[in-house]
Amino acid sequence: MSVLPFESLACPLDGMSLCREGKSWRCENGHSFDIARQGYVHLLPVQKKRSKDPGDSKAMVAARQRFLETGLYQPIADAVANATLKDVPAESTLRCLDAGCGEGYYLRQLGLAADGVDLSLLGLDISKWAVLSGARQDRRASWVVGSNANLPVLPGSLDRVLCLFGFPVYAEFARVLRPGGRLIQVDSGQDHLRELREIIYPEVRAESKKIAEAPEGFQRIASEDIRFPMHLAGAEPIADLLAMTPHLYRASQEGRERAAALDSLSLTVDVCLHTFEREP
Numbered sequence: 001m002s003v004l005p006f007e008s009l010a011c012p013l014d015g016m017s018l019c020r021e022g023k024s025w026r027c028e029n030g031h032s033f034d035i036a037r038q039g040y041v042h043l044l045p046v047q048k049k050r051s052k053d054p055g056d057s058k059a060m061v062a063a064r065q066r067f068l069e070t071g072l073y074q075p076i077a078d079a080v081a082n083a084t085l086k087d088v089p090a091e092s093t094l095r096c097l098d099a100g101c102g103e104g105y106y107l108r109q110l111g112l113a114a115d116g117v118d119l120s121l122l123g124l125d126i127s128k129w130a131v132l133s134g135a136r137q138d139r140r141a142s143w144v145v146g147s148n149a150n151l152p153v154l155p156g157s158l159d160r161v162l163c164l165f166g167f168p169v170y171a172e173f174a175r176v177l178r179p180g181g182r183l184i185q186v187d188s189g190q191d192h193l194r195e196l197r198e199i200i201y202p203e204v205r206a207e208s209k210k211i212a213e214a215p216e217g218f219q220r221i222a223s224e225d226i227r228f229p230m231h232l233a234g235a236e237p238i239a240d241l242l243a244m245t246p247h248l249y250r251a252s253q254e255g256r257e258r259a260a261a262l263d264s265l266s267l268t269v270d271v272c273l274h275t276f277e278r279e280p
């Protein structure tokens with residue numbers, strides 16, 4: 001397996017193809033985007049930025065990285081890699097975008113799982129902290145600060161889009177996937193981290209329901225539930241798990257204090273993985 005350069009970047013201002021020239025990416029209309037020292041490129045136009053520092057903060061990214069490195073979510077990474085590599089002919093090149101990639105854990109795991117298939121990988125996130133962390137850990141993939149709402153990617157140029165615990169924009173995913181290309185989406189199931197939610201909230205709300213139908217332009221290929229128990233030993237992984245989910249911000253002060261007082265916690269992981277295929 002080798003990781004090949006990603007060659008389908010598009011200018012975020014006019015959609016033209018971007019070509020690498022030295023330390024920048026340029027389009028035919030003269031727009032130019034510098035590649036940062038750490039190897040990523042910023043392709044989020046200022047006018048599309050809703051806040052000064054959009055997406056996950058530096059602290060959230062660091063917490064997610066520490067947590068994922070423990071390997072506790074390995075069964076999810078394995079399922080994502082299996083679904084991504086399914087039906088890919090041997091000795092072909094798979095062009096894959098992780099849309100909302102965070103610090104890049106799932107792309108790194110995909111790189112480890114791909115056997116006999118070449119990969120061309122793009123990690124994109126709206127958080128510059130996430131992309132910076134991804135780029136530092138893996139120089140072989142391409143890394144972009146950008147938004148799912150306006151993907152800086154040429155139409156029909158991808159075989160796979162991953163959207164893991166993220167913010168899907170289906171019209172954009174449909175635009176950048178080739179016909180027959182696939183979207184791999186992972187979302188929390190009803191019981192996901194229930195035991196943590198029971199501690200931090202006075203009343204546990206049901207997590208969002210499973211997606212009932214395939215999004216427009218897609219047909220469902222498969223849906224699978226991934227459920228397993230997880231034991232957190234020590235205050236640090238508990239704090240990291242809380243910090244990498246939306247629960248830290250939603251919980252009350254008392255809820256956060258109850259979680260901070262724990263020194264171990266047994267939890268249910270319950271997520272659903274959907275595979276949707278881009279219609280011709």
Ligand SMILES: C[S@@+](CC[C@H](N)C(=O)[O-])C[C@H]1O[C@@H](n2cnc3c(N)ncnc32)[C@H](O)[C@@H]1O
Binds near residue numbers: 054105167
């Ligand atoms: C819950 S995290 C999941 C990260 C990663 N997929 C994982 O599972 O480790 C959601 C990510 O989406 C990013 N994000 C939020 N809005 C976004 C957007 N409009 N476009 C791209 N990424 C976005 C956040 O910065 C954050 O890194």
Ligand SMILES: [Zn+2]
Binds near residue numbers: 015028029030031
């Ligand atoms: Zn341009």
